[in-house]
Amino acid sequence: MAAQPKPLPVHQPSYLEGGGVLGWLTTIDHKRVAVMYAVTALVFMALGGLEAMAIRAQLWSPDTHVLSAATYNAFFTMHGTTMIFLVVMPLLLGFMGNFLIPLQIGARDVAFPRLNALSFWMALIAGILLHLGWIRGGLPDAGWFGYANLTERYFSPGLALDWWVVGLLVSGTSTVLTGLNFFTTIIAMRAPGMTYMRMPMFIWSLLVTSILILIAFPPLTIGLIFLLFDRFFDTHFYIVSAGATPILWQHLFWLFGHPEVYIMALPAFGIISEVVPTHSRKPLFGYPMMAYSIVLIAFLSYGVWGHHMFATGMGPVADSAFAITSMLIAIPTGVKIFSWIGTIWGGSLRMTTAFYFALGMILEFTIGGLSGVMHASAPVDLQQTDSYFVVAHFHYVLFGGSMFAILSGFYYWWPKITGTMLSEKLGKWQFWLTIIGFNATFFPMHYLGMWGMPRRIYTYGADMGWTHLNQFETVGAFILGLGFLLMYINIFRSLAVGEKAPNDPWDGRSLEWSIPSPPPAYNFATIPQVRGRDAWWIIKYGRAGSRGVAAYMAAQASPSDQSFDAARIHMPAPSIFPLVMSLAIGLMGLGLIIDWYRIIVIGAVATILSIIGMSFEYPGFGEESHDPEHAPSAGGIDVRKIGVWSFIGSECVFFASLISTFIVYKSRSIGGPGPEILNIPLTSLSTFILLMSSLLMVLALAAAQRGDQRWEKIWLAGTISFGLIFLGGQVYEFTSFYNEGMGLTTNLFSQSFFVLVGFHGAHVAIGVLWLSVLLGAAMLGKLGKSRALSLELAGLYWHFVDVVWIVIFTLVYLMQTVKGA
Amino acid sequence: MIRIRSAARFASLAAIALAGCASASDKPMTTLSPKSDLAQWIYRLFIQVTLWDALIFAIVVVAFILALFVFSTRVGEAGPASTAASDLTLEVAWTLGPALVLLMISIPTVRTIFRTQGEHAPEGALEIRVIAHQWWWDFQYPDGIKTANELHLPSGRSVRLHLESDDIIHSFWVPQLGGKRDLVPGQVNQITLVANTPGMYPGQCAEFCGLSHANMRFRVFVDSPADFATWQTSQLAGPVSVPPDRQLVMDGARIFANSPCTTCHTIQGVSRGYIGPELTHFGSRSTLAAGVLANTPDNVAKWITDPNEIKPGANMPPLLLAGPKRDALVAYLESLK
């Protein structure tokens, strides 16, 4: 019907042009950030891949000595950590998510561009921290899920695991910020007309993934914080003599770890759900069911963590419950597989490399899903867990699923990202080498597992009958390596001599194909109007109400059109603070590990200065420079408010993890003081103060909203003072405990109490700082009626800290006589 | 190509059962040749799940091949693409179908879970403490027998293993006798089973436990009741007395008694160390260093000369002995039947 879109008549400078090195270091353009994520991840992928090949070389035969036991342990630890935290997640979220969310929803950037840049730089710093063990202290070597109490300093002396703990904490924080950013962007910034049921499936998957990130990472953060305290501050969160149990780590870790699997799988499903319809020239089959199944998978994924722990002795009731919830996940996953096949059925197929990888993903992931059903059956899992069977399973899921999808998406979107085409010939070669190498490496692992080969062993008995398959796998791994080598060659070839890419090389369906390749910095000259699912397809091939491609192109390109004026498009200015702040955070971690306190202080000061700098960087104090019309789908709610609320949601799970630990450890505590030491009259008073501070806070906000600056300042000052009084009470409380002989490391009760209440206190302190900055702004007359929202945001945080205290006061103080778990 | 690959993969999946039957002798750690009631239950469940999986996989592959090669065209070929975007019947079918299959799997799953995790030891069960250390195994019987890295069980009698750990988390796994169970410090887990076929079944620690995780192996000997009784008697008999006619062994005994070995190892009547494995009946074992080496004089000499060469990270220090003195010590240890 309609013709292919013609090249744009007017040259619009692409996002890649201009700026120089400084431009990249200070960029907050989501597309540039995405490219930086990709470069970093590709470097780490090469590293992780080489580690994997060294591992396979070592396993060639029972008497191979390519790696020592220590190096082997470090390599499989780093291979897992790298591939998960520094490759798959950055590629799916940081790279593809970042690049495509605004393009597919018709926005100019993500909701918080500076936060986005901060996420990237922190991710990079985390990657570097994780690898500094090469230089000093050795690489982490306790496995990617670092089971306590092997990770305690007694069993793992040296710096290796210090790098791991701090690196993962930084990486986790960066990911949470990304999740918050994506969530807000997708909720608030969809183009007019793009309802939830019109979003591309990739956007659906990222929306749900970002929710998962927000609720899944806090337990990991808590687990890591406990480990950090154990390693640096002599607490006993995982030390048995104090009554603690290393099983706590496993629960906290897998509460994160299983949703994490879906954080890596859902975006992959999203990519396949984009590639398959485009290459079949058909709409996605069963769109509503596909969307609901993503939601259902995510929801269930939070209730299945125990299936990683069947062997730890959770008891038959818990085993059965986790087995059944784990099996339930197979249902929505099956819906996805069948719907993809339904999409291909009757299609007019375009057999590109991207589609090949998508087809490969469907089959390989099915195998991984089916072996997953075996693991869900707890008794069967007892024979398979920690054997090579499970290694086969998760590589079929994460390589056959996520990595194949990444490669598919990579070939699919590369022309849009760089404006050049990849070689299809090299691509097909890569596909066949990859799929042969992949199956040759990992399929035999099912058999090795069934024949009893445990995972993570650097050598094995010659009389076990495992040698031949191991050799077969090693050959497969090197074929796989060759496949990836071709990909790197293809990348460089494309950048050097690649054919120039048209705007819409695959006859695409979603909005990113409607703009130039590579896109201009502002993405859309005119924010498009969405009239249905597959928005760009409708524009191209018509449907009632669509203006057709010519009119659309004119709006995007013609300077004479009233709606287009590049100078009028207000894009946020670049900022150096994300980079500075990430470096500062990295310095703090480094100083902690190498025991050089001066560096910690420098890092801390630089972090605080960066935050203050960022607050005053833009003329509109404290605001990202967005005008509200760029958040068309927010229903009139400011994007920052959605951001703060999603942060608060994440904090709920953070505090729930801390409180659970307190309740569990209260009753396991051995010796020393217990809950009876708590001072109820004093804390009742503190509670009263904090509740009243919340009252003053709402009064301050009400005053600000009606433009009454005098009372605004008075109430705000009152809030701050009450916060300070509360903190003072806490200092007094802690000091008197200390004088009574209860310090941080006294027993399980004391350490879980101090960490829980201390973290709450830290939140109050941050709130006081935040409010003080606002008070300062108010004094300068910068916090008038129009900026009341800034006060409202701080208020939301303040009230949240208040409700957390309501819970702590009840569960920790008033229920002191109740025996915990 | 894709068609051929899929077919090959399906065939290989179907071959699982064959692989299992054929391999018990040359794959001593196979899970597919169950030799206890516990392993048998798990195996039956595994086959059930595998068959359901194979059925679903076959359906997916057939649908995939039909969609790809039969019911679709290529871009540029005649005929526009279908625009079918949903089909309620189909969608309900592929939701309910798998749900039914999962129901079929979950019922035997839950039954097996409860069947294999009894609250109490069965009547007349032999209760054995298993204590894991970095990187060796300590087995303690109710009648006072202590042995390391080689567990003897009577066939046909209920056995309840109480699993504990001395340091970090390990996992007890003898594939032919059943699934894993972790040994968690500060916690006691149980495995209950009846081994039904006499024989030797190798096992290995299955939870990563540090540097020499790969070298934390052990062997389970399932003996007929009569053999087990004989073994028990010999173990209860205490240490063998050194035959006065064998000078080398006598020398070895003296060297041992005056060596640092005594701080960590027990030989009844000689020393009372408990950091390392019990050695009272060392010579009667088939392996040393937690199942890593065959128990031969050469290997023992190699082991005591440099344990870290064989087991990186081992706590045992190298023994600065050479020549005849070392031979004497080896001869003494090997005499401890």
Place this chain on the structure above:
Amino acid sequence: MSEISAAHDVHDPANQPGTTTYLIIAAFLLVLTAMEVTVFYVHALRPVLVPVLIVLSGAKFALVAMFYMHLKYDGWLLSGVFAFPLFIATILLLSLIGLFGYLAHHGAPNPELNAPRNASLSWKSLASTPAYRSASPR
């Protein structure tokens, strides 16, 4: 104080609570807290301590969230963004308490075990960090 009453209603957007509402909520919060503390000190109420405290603190929680955090007035989106993680957090709390409760009853070392509990357990796992921190065991 006239300031407060005078300001009420006039400047607030239609869907915002007024100062009076805020004060009433504050009064409720104080009363509820006082009730909580009372329940804690009255011995007769010990058997029902937990449910009563959960109801009272739940009420406080809801009041702050609905009125001070404006969830009552801000539409379903923000309520959802808060309520879903809160639900997850509750599940997490309850399941961890349940799982560790089971562990405490069933996983504890069994003193009746008839095997001799002799010195073969050197309890390296009992090593608490400080003493070993500088020492490298291997």
